[in-house]
Each structure stands twice: as structure tokens, then as C-alpha cells.
Amino acid sequence: MNHIRTKPPPSTASFFFTSVAGVDLILWASGAKPNNATFRTTMAASLDEAGRLVTEPSLLVRGSEHVFALGDCAETGASKTAYMVGAQAPVVAGNVKALADGKPATGLKAFTCGTPAMAVPVGAAYGRGILPFCGGIQIGNSMVSSAKGKTLFLDKTRADLGY
Numbered sequence: 535m536n537h538i539r540t541k542p543p544p545s546t547a548s549f550f551f552t553s554v555a556g557v558d559l560i561l562w563a564s565g566a567k568p569n570n571a572t573f574r575t576t577m578a579a580s581l582d583e584a585g586r587l588v589t590e591p592s593l594l595v596r597g598s599e600h601v602f603a604l605g606d607c608a609e610t611g612a613s614k615t616a617y618m619v620g621a622q623a624p625v626v627a628g629n630v631k632a633l634a635d636g637k638p639a640t641g642l643k644a645f646t647c648g649t650p651a652m653a654v655p656v657g658a659a660y661g662r663g664i665l666p667f668c669g670g671i672q673i674g675n676s677m678v679s680s681a682k683g684k685t686l687f688l689d690k691t692r693a694d695l696g697y
């Protein structure tokens with residue numbers, strides 16, 4: 535992870551066309567690399583140049599009849615976001631069940647990525663986002679902070695995990 539110290543601190547930083555005052559350190563956390571150590575040797579032929587498992591529309595790993603991949607380790611054509619993982623998981627679950635029930639791989643459900651969605655809070659009051667409607671509607675500080683900035687979806691995640 536790179537960090538960028540603004541000069542002179544505290545300073546003003548610009549995120550998605552929003553200026554935020556009082557910033558003295560930025561942690562740059564994008565561009566993560568997939569941790570593919572477990573399948574680099576076993577499924578090397580299915581990896582792309584970035585080290586991700588290339589998948590079929592069913593999310594079966596290309597060249598495999600029973601291994602599925604989803605999320606950041608997979609190249610599915612979708613953005614590498616938790617939002618997309620949430621859309622991929624039910625497709626994989628349904629397809630695993632279909633194979634277990636003896637259905638042919640040709641009849642598996644296809645994952646379609648649709649319009650990406652993203653909400654990036656900057657502190658509790660700022661942020662920018664894209665809603666997955668009409669090709670992507672941009673939202674600003676007030677919607678992002680009220681939807682995500684105050685809790686960072688921790689309440690939703692806890693509920694999803696059954697806490």
C-alpha cells in the first residue's frame with residue numbers, strides 16, 4: 535500500500551471532484567493483486583496475465599468442470615467489488631446445486647454483471663457513488679454519507695453474517 539503525504543499538512547485533497555480540507559495523509563489502497571498462491575500451481579492454465587482465474591459465464595473456471603471462481607480472484611468481466619461478489623454468490627450456489635443434482639454444465643445459469651454500483655465515503659460527511667440504474671447515476675456527499683458514511687455497511691454485514 536502506498537501512502538501520500540500532502541504538503542504542507544494539514545492540507546486539502548480532491549476526491550472525485552470533491553475537495554476535503556484538513557487532510558494530511560492519504561492511504562492509497564487500490565490496485566490490489568489477487569492472492570492466488572493456492573491455485574497458481576494447480577490451475578495455472580486458467581490464470582490470466584493479472585493472476586486471476588478466467589471464468590465461463592456460469593463462473594466455472596475455464597477448463598474446469600467443477601471448480602467455480604468468484605470475487606476478486608476471478609476474471610468474470612465484472613468490477614472487483616463486494617457488490618459484484620454479492621451478485622455472483624447466488625449464481626455459483628445455484629450452479630453448484632445444479633451440478634450436484636446431476637444437471638449438465640450446458641444448462642448452468644449465466645452471471646451477467648450489469649451496471650456497477652459503488653459508494654465511496656470520504657470521512658463521515660463526504661463521498662461519491664454510482665447507483666446501478668440507467669447506466670449509472672452519480673450520487674454525492676449527502677446520499678453517500680447517509681447510506682454508507684456513518685456505518686460503512688457494518689450493520690448490513692453483521693446481519694448478513696448472522697450476528
Ligand SMILES: Cc1cc2nc3c(=O)[nH]c(=O)nc-3n(C[C@H](O)[C@H](O)[C@H](O)COP(=O)(O)OP(=O)(O)OC[C@H]3O[C@@H](n4cnc5c(N)ncnc54)[C@H](O)[C@@H]3O)c2cc1C
Nearest residue numbers: 563569572604605606607614615616617618619652653654
Ligand atoms: C480500500 C478498498 C475499498 C473498497 N471499497 C469498496 C466499495 O466501496 N464497494 C465495493 O463493492 N467494493 C469495495 N472494495 C472491493 C471489495 O473489498 C472486494 O471486491 C471484495 O472484498 C472481494 O471479496 P472476495 O471475497 O473476492 O475477496 P476478499 O474480501 O479479499 O476475501 C478473500 C479472503 O480469502 C482469504 N484467503 C486468501 N488466501 C487464502 C488461503 N490460502 N486460505 C484461506 N484463506 C485465504 C483472505 O485472507 C481473505 O479474507 C474495496 C476494496 C478496497 C481494497
